[in-house]
Amino acid sequence: MYFTAVSKRAYGQFCGIVRAVELIGERWALLIIRDLLVKPKRYSDLRQGLPRIPTNILAARLKELASAGIVRRRLLSRPSGVVYELSEYGRELEDIVLRLGRWGAKSLTEPGREDIVTVDSLIMALRSNFRAGRDASYELHLGDIVINASIRGGRLEVAEGTLPDADLVIETGTAIMTLMAGDVTPAKAIESGSVRLAGNVDLLSRFVDTFRI
Amino acid sequence: MYFTAVSKRAYGQFCGIVRAVELIGERWALLIIRDLLVKPKRYSDLRQGLPRIPTNILAARLKELASAGIVRRRLLSRPSGVVYELSEYGRELEDIVLRLGRWGAKSLTEPGREDIVTVDSLIMALRSNFRAGRDASYELHLGDIVINASIRGGRLEVAEGTLPDADLVIETGTAIMTLMAGDVTPAKAIESGSVRLAGNVDLLSRFVDTFRI
DNA sequence: CCGGATCCTCGGTGATACTG
DNA sequence: CAGTATCACCGAGGATCCGG
Numbered sequence: 322m323y324f325t326a327v328s329k330r331a332y333g334q335f336c337g338i339v340r341a342v343e344l345i346g347e348r349w350a351l352l353i354i355r356d357l358l359v360k361p362k363r364y365s366d367l368r369q370g371l372p373r374i375p376t377n378i379l380a381a382r383l384k385e386l387a388s389a390g391i392v393r394r395r396l397l398s399r400p401s402g403v404v405y406e407l408s409e410y411g412r413e414l415e416d417i418v419l420r421l422g423r424w425g426a427k428s429l430t431e432p433g434r435e436d437i438v439t440v441d442s443l444i445m446a447l448r449s450n451f452r453a454g455r456d457a458s459y460e461l462h463l464g465d466i467v468i469n470a471s472i473r474g475g476r477l478e479v480a481e482g483t484l485p486d487a488d489l490v491i492e493t494g495t496a497i498m499t500l501m502a503g504d505v506t507p508a509k510a511i512e513s514g515s516v517r518l519a520g521n522v523d524l525l526s527r528f529v530d531t532f533r534i
Numbered sequence: 535m536y537f538t539a540v541s542k543r544a545y546g547q548f549c550g551i552v553r554a555v556e557l558i559g560e561r562w563a564l565l566i567i568r569d570l571l572v573k574p575k576r577y578s579d580l581r582q583g584l585p586r587i588p589t590n591i592l593a594a595r596l597k598e599l600a601s602a603g604i605v606r607r608r609l610l611s612r613p614s615g616v617v618y619e620l621s622e623y624g625r626e627l628e629d630i631v632l633r634l635g636r637w638g639a640k641s642l643t644e645p646g647r648e649d650i651v652t653v654d655s656l657i658m659a660l661r662s663n664f665r666a667g668r669d670a671s672y673e674l675h676l677g678d679i680v681i682n683a684s685i686r687g688g689r690l691e692v693a694e695g696t697l698p699d700a701d702l703v704i705e706t707g708t709a710i711m712t713l714m715a716g717d718v719t720p721a722k723a724i725e726s727g728s729v730r731l732a733g734n735v736d737l738l739s740r741f742v743d744t745f746r747i
Numbered sequence: 748c749c750g751g752a753t754c755c756t757c758g759g760t761g762a763t764a765c766t767g
Numbered sequence: 768c769a770g771t772a773t774c775a776c777c778g779a780g781g782a783t784c785c786g787g
Contacts, residue, residue, distance in 0.1 A: 336659060344641065346561070417637065
């Protein structure tokens with residue numbers, strides 16, 4: 322079931338934490354897993370979601386993660402191609418990755434000049450910071466990214482794309498961070514024009530409550 | 535409160551998970567945090583707990599983690615010296631690190647020829663795999679390491695050293711892994727001599743239940 | 748076009764020696 | 768005790784090339 326460690330340079334300790342770091346501690350590994358937690362992906366999808374990863378590193382990590390039993394390489398026909406997906410063992414990382422995202426988001430301030438937001442990072446950000454709230458559905462536009470989130474029965478589902486019957490459509494930019502972090506009130510954000518809405522406008526404050534950092 | 539990222543080579547994404555990886559994803563960083571989660575430590579204590587870490591790397595990581603607001607460097611007098619301790623933000627990693635330990639322990643098999651077990655790794659291993667059970671106290675000897683664990687009111691406390699009034703004293707080696715993983719029964723382990731006991735011998739199976747991987 | 752492999756450079760890591 | 772200094776090396780970064 323489980324095979325070789327990813328990292329060659331061993332830490333020399335017999336310990337679960339050390340083992341975990343050897344498996345997923347290499348550069349880029351956890352971000353590949355982040356994207357695969359959203360859904361199985363082709364090699365080219367992964368490249369697109371991680372624009373700065375060197376192609377040889379992506380290939381190496383996928384091989385290592387596969388031999389560690391975390392990722393599976395699956396051949397598909399019609400259309401033919403290759404998809405990478407998480408194994409059961411890999412999917413067990415979901416909760417850890419989400420918690421890491423919540424922890425890391427607390428120390429996010431301004432996006433750097435070269436920092437981008439990807440579809441998968443935004444999807445995982447919503448999953449990370451979700452706290453149960455009343456049902457609602459949202460369509461969120463951030464730059465040219467469109468995702469939708471629906472809370473039904475206290476459970477959250479987030480996916481890429483529009484949601485025609487969303488209760489609220491939110492169009493915004495990176496300024497949404499100040500809103501989610503509570504640095505600015507929903508009313509102020511609307512007033513300043515940093516978010517534009519369509520639908521049930523009152524739901525914006527519920528959205529903020531549901532996903533507040 | 536929070537400052538520069540640890541890693542210089544940026545991933546180029548504005549995302550909580552990316553931020554987390556930039557803060558604690560560098561080599562050795564999470565193991566330093568593992569040891570500091572047990573208790574504050576001197577530079578030399580950290581070196582002893584991480585024998586394979588190059589001293590310049592340890593110094594660099596501590597500086598980076600400090601400037602990231604995860605670790606604090608505290609000067610103490612009488613006896614004079616320096617201790618490193620986790621900040622509030624750093625301590626928020628405890629649950630994540632414990633979960634990583636549980637996840638990684640699942641894929642541990644045999645210890646490699648050069649793999650050692652340290653006091654802190656063993657303490658964190660027990661914390662990782664703890665599942666609430668009835669009260670009891672144990673003293674565990676593994677090689678020349680001695681730690682003690684007491685469960686009182688469903689809460690676990692683990693520390694280094696002996697515990698004179700422990701309900702059960704367990705003396706064992708790395709063979710304990712087969713026991714904790716459920717590959718061998720407590721009775722068989724006693725019979726084979728891979729564990730030796732003193733005190734209330736019947737508590738061994740409760741110990742296994744409480745900390746089973 | 749997809750899914751990589753190859754080559755080269757550069758900087759972080761590892762190992763050791765040394766110091767206030 | 769708590770680091771700094773030096774240097775060899777190897778993995779990451781970046782561009783290009785290749786086979787189906």
